[in-house]
Amino acid sequence: MSSDEFLVELLAIPGVSGDEGRLTSFLLEYVLQRGSSWKVTPEIHFGKNLQDNFILAFGEPKTAVFAHLDTVGFMARYENQLVPVGGPEVVDGDVLVGSDSYGEIECSVRIEDGNLFHDFGRQIMPGTILTYRQHVEITEEYIQAAYLDNRLGVYNALRLCESLSNGLVVFTTFEEHGGGAIPLLMRYIYERWRIEQALISDMTWASEGVRPGGGVVISLRDRFIPRRVFVERIIKLAERSGIPYQLEVEAYGSSDGREVHHSPFPVDWCFIGAPEENVHTSAERVMVSDLQAMQDMYRFLLEAL
Template structure:
């Protein structure tokens, strides 16, 4: 019986690697998968591609390594930092949050005095690293440096709270699937992609190079189970979600039905997902060359793009079970 690998999940979720700076997480993932596949390589854009050879159809699985961040754009005379967003950063979530830079410098996000909370926007926020002057700040930080939200990864028997669950949890499911799976008739490409948060860029180039017959993305999705939350038929703890659509893709019926069939056949709980915003790597994969039938296996997650993204342990475990069956069997 599978037991959640808590230490690996914590390591993945707390490794600094915002979009465009995925070197550290790529190294962690490569060390986990290199002995499980026939070849591992990094393409020109930085995607990590683990190839488990087979004689059947090419199946590309993609989970993105990057996560959201804040890039320094200006340092004022008193040493406070202004920033631009890398990916979806919410002003209301960001206020008073701790951040950490690649060199270990820690700061906190503050806000200018506002007449009304309605006036809150990213350009009203700044990062305080404790510097007393521009010169002191420049000894620690340069223009263009990137920081990320800084918080712990906490795991108990039922749930996980962590920064960067989007999409380290997808990467985790892929790694654990490689460890759990048996023989496959498919020619499998496990892609750990870069720069998803800024436009699905890594998946686009990886898919072009691989030219797969089918594609499945692994990513988080929102839930509709919080008080007065969005009207969405996905909830925490009810199983992995099989996507029908989001703003980047209408999932191919052949792939969607195959995923549902494998869930039913193996008594794996699942949900159907219609997301009215956002997108995943499948949005880029399915438009590659002359087209790639694609789907998405989603892990229900509360508080996406915050310091405490929340997943249910049972959903993670069932996502691994389902992905194992998806890679072991052929899409007819």
């Protein structure tokens, strides 16, 4: 399977916050099939005690890479109402898909007085999860699809696994809807490996200071501020790497870094990811060159940190 084919398959699997189980199963099967061909075969940590999260441990890890599995989406309520999961940037007429016990569903979103409704021809069972209808476009210059946030962060973490000698790769849940998985994972990780530094493999937004095609983004802050001494160390290494990068300063937004930040364990963190246009819409876009810079930077940093 080519990397493009795998990415298309990865983007096709629904995984709205709270409903990540199918994606977790898919990725675990992927690791079981391919892990023995990687530079180091990882220990796989998963099970009921970790819910739908799982951890790949390579060699003698000093650094953890976190990538969240979940996406934004929608949940059917009553009388054709929809409730957003996370923060989708919905546009009137967006096409949603899903299924309930009566069959497959494809419908459009209607926005009325700030509330969301669907136009499906029958009642959808309350609690049914709906996602954007997926349409993937991959060219030499860009990737466009729904849910690049955070399937590209997951893709980056999986590609890192192929050559990783020492490190943890941690696949998390619930990031888009208030967090919740990291406190459990941080205790598990710190008690076993005494990890004290983490990188967040996620997408950020393009802005007036962060431009598509400008390289991977190293975030100095979003809503939360990582410890400056660690971020400055990252920047020095990034400069030494020669890999294109940009610095980000934002007042809003957050990631798995928020939960690492609030954990009771002494773990430094830094968000490093590709810039994305049309965030949380059905047509997110990321430049191929920025995704490549992200992959190159992670490989370099996991060796250098």
